[in-house]
Amino acid sequence: MNRVPDSVPDHGSTEESAASGAASSENVSLSGPEILTFGCRLNTWESEVMRTHAQGLGEQAQGDVIIVNTCAVTGEAERQARQAIRRAHRRNPDARIVVTGCAAQIDPDRWAALPGVTRVLGNEEKLKAESWSPAAMAEPRAVSDIMAARETAAHLVTEFAGRTRAFVQVQQGCDHRCTFCIIPFGRGPSRSVPVGAVVEQVRALVQSGYREVVLTGVDMTSWGADLPGRPALGQLCRRVLRLVPELERLRLSSVDPVEIDEDVWQLLELEPRFMPYLHLSLQAGSDMILKRMKRRHLAQDAAAVVARARALRPDIGIGADVIAGFPTEDEALFEETRRFLAEQALPYLHVFPYSERPGTPAARMRAVPVPERRARAAILRDVGVQAAARYHAGLLGRPLRVLMETPTTGHSEQFAPVRLAEGEAGVGEIVTLMPVAVDGVGLVAERI
DSSP, X not given: OOOSSOOOOSOSXXXXXXXXXXXXXXXXXXXXXXXXXXXXXXXXXXXXHHHHHGGGGOHHHHTTEEEEEEXXXXXXXXXXXXXXXXXXXXXXXXXXXXXXXHHHHHOHHHHHTSTTEEEEEOTTGGGOGGGGSTTGGGSSEEOOOGGGOOOOOOOOOOOOTTOSEEEEEOEEOOOOOOTTOOTHHHHOSOEEOOHHHHHHHHHHHHHTTOSEXXXXXXXXXXXXXXXXXXXXXXXXXXXXXXXXXXXOEEEEOOBOGGGOOHHHHHHHHHOTTBOSEEEEEEEOXXXXXXXXXXXXXXXXXXXXXXXXXHHHOTTOEEXXXXXXXXXXXXXXXXXXXXXXXXXHTOSEEEEEEOOOOTTSGGGGSOOOOHHHHHHHHHHHHHHHHHHHHXXXXXXXXXXXXXXXXXXXXEEETTOOEEEESSSOOOTTOEEEEEEEEEOSSSEEEEEO
8 A cells, every 4th residue: 555644554565455555545736747646655656756757748738637546456446546537527627637557457448438537558658758748648548468567667756745755666566366366467477676776766765855765566575586696675675774874764565474584584683774663464364264365374474473573673563464354254264363463463454354356266255245344344453453552552651763744743663653742843854752642543752
């Protein structure tokens, strides 16, 4: 997965995709056309690339263009995008609506048929400057075979509309085939952005005033597998921190539990600029369900990751994506996941009811009734709420460095939500606050 104020977890490995991209949209007025963004952090970054490219349309043309960057991770994400398109068309029937993103890549005909849609762009095409020329805008469709993609171009983005932390794409696509996930068919095979391009992008963002950068991708921990020497993600993080010493905070989006490399662990333990937060592409706490999902970890593997992280950084914030009501999940298997989450006490759960994705193996498995999926999701969310309350209570009385996203709210290094008890701070500033109470959202803090 995109909201203002920022939130991090959401698109990491297909991980992140499968459970998390459910339905957040962004409509921020900045120079350029109106852009509605759904789904993951990668889409947020790509929307800013499109905003830059679309400047070439000219001011008059921009006012008549609405870009909808879709997500295909759940049926709900697609439904919300369709609703947004219909609303935009009713609000401005003369506007040209350009639909792109994973849902458009997978089924362009469906999106082209919606009222007001004049152009459908694939995920490769949307990032090309030539796709946004006035001449190209006259073409109703440009969608190539995403499975033929073999590299990811770097793009320099220096501003994120309405956001205090910036996102940098380091990886694209996924080579894994989890049984519930359609995203590989929207994003194509895994390919990495070279170190130099990532460093250049981070440096430009810091020069633009961003204090925190989040590295993001579709399957983050696969970064480097297609580059010379097959470097690992932790090596990329080390290079960024060393070559951009003025960067104050570096954070990762979602990661696959079994692919966290040793350099990431060392940074987590020893590097103060590497944020003490992990968001895991967990999906379930039942070994049987994990096997049927075709995940690469079992519950004990995830538990070992959590234990190691807490041993290195006892204050670490940990989140996870979880799917409730996966096909064949009976009461006993659901209880295994509920018990696992309760035992691990993960404070930041992103829980979503399973959503069938046509063409995936899971869509052919014995389904759990939709009302039961929703009920189970609610139970798991409550487990997360209780864990968050305990975790936040454990942070009381210790100074926290908080990146302010509004004059009164922000997130700590551990990604704990923090609200000023009184007064205000500058948006984008990093301030030291003392948490004095826990409320229904996170921590209430005072200036030190």
